[in-house]
Amino acid sequence: MIPPTASKSPLPHRKTESRDRSPAPTMDPRAPSPVHQLIVPQKYIETRTPSPKDKIDTTEHNCKYHSHHLDYKYTPPPVKGPCGACGQYIVGSLVTALDQMWHPECFTCTNCDTILKPHKYVVEDDKPYCKDCHLRLFGPPCNVCKKPTQSNRYNLLNRIWHPECFCCVECGKRLTPDNFVERLGSPYCMEDYHRLFSPKCCVCHLPIKDKAINALGKMWHPQCFKCTHCGIPLEERNFYEKNGLPYCEKDYMDLFHPKCYxxxxxxxxxxQMIAMGHPWHPECFRCTVCVKPLTPETFKEYQGKPYCEKDYHNLFSPKCAGCTKPITDVSFNY
Ligand SMILES: [Zn+2]
Ligand SMILES: [Zn+2]
Ligand SMILES: [Zn+2]
Ligand SMILES: [Zn+2]
Ligand SMILES: [Zn+2]
Ligand SMILES: [Zn+2]
Ligand SMILES: [Zn+2]
Ligand SMILES: [Zn+2]
Structure with missing residues (x-):
């Protein structure tokens, strides 16, 4: 928006109400110069807060000869106020803050009287303060509710908290500095932290808060990592697996290995050695009488037991009526 210049419109028009723009000099000698203390008839005093609609209507100045200026009548300059500090009316620049209008030089820190700039002040109890005074008087702001923390505050997770604002981000329960867990800069109560982020036991499906056993591609409570058969607790590095289930050594061997006959x-x-239709430890396949080791090729079976050839014939072959020795090949029955 281009404000009207003095040369284009030599008569007093309504000025913009932006406090940053000082009033353009008035060329008309009949117009009074703006001063703070101005005796103005009450009907000219605007007491409403300036709004964006208060723009200057420039269309009337586009006419060629400014003919409407000929029947000019004096209108006093707009007056606003009263000032929130001194109570007097405002002509020219003003500050709008705290739902009031102020002379720029009247809008000052409640504590140190420094003139406050827009966006460079803090409001406390409906009073403006410079940032330094506010920090000194009221303490740093809580990062949750943005209100000052006075003297009672936590400095945790690189931020300032009211004790009552330091709460679990999940359930809202109040936390204490020695009883919370941080995750990505946010505080959690223990229950929610473990519920949300801890690994879950594949047996009982509850969160694993302390030591977890990582075995068979799953997570286990130590107390849930047991032999599938007998239930004794197993160690992470000392167990046997069958079909994705853990077993103690004894049960695994008993259940899933062939047993020596x-x-x-x-x-x-x-x-293992297969003989007589059964598995054997090689060292267990011996003659029943002399315990000499046998091989599947060199043994004789009698009633489910292995014998060396010599003992087999001694025990079970017919004896020679002449020499009393066993007859091991062709026998004659006369
Ligand atoms: Zn004032
Ligand atoms: Zn101050
Ligand atoms: Zn707070
Ligand atoms: Zn919680
Ligand atoms: Zn479990
Ligand atoms: Zn077992
Ligand atoms: Zn054996
Ligand atoms: Zn033998």
């Missing part, structure tokens, strides 16, 4: 213990190292 001789000693009845599981065969865990893969060195």
């Amino acid at each position: 001789g000693c009845k213990k599981p065969i865990t190292d893969g060195r």
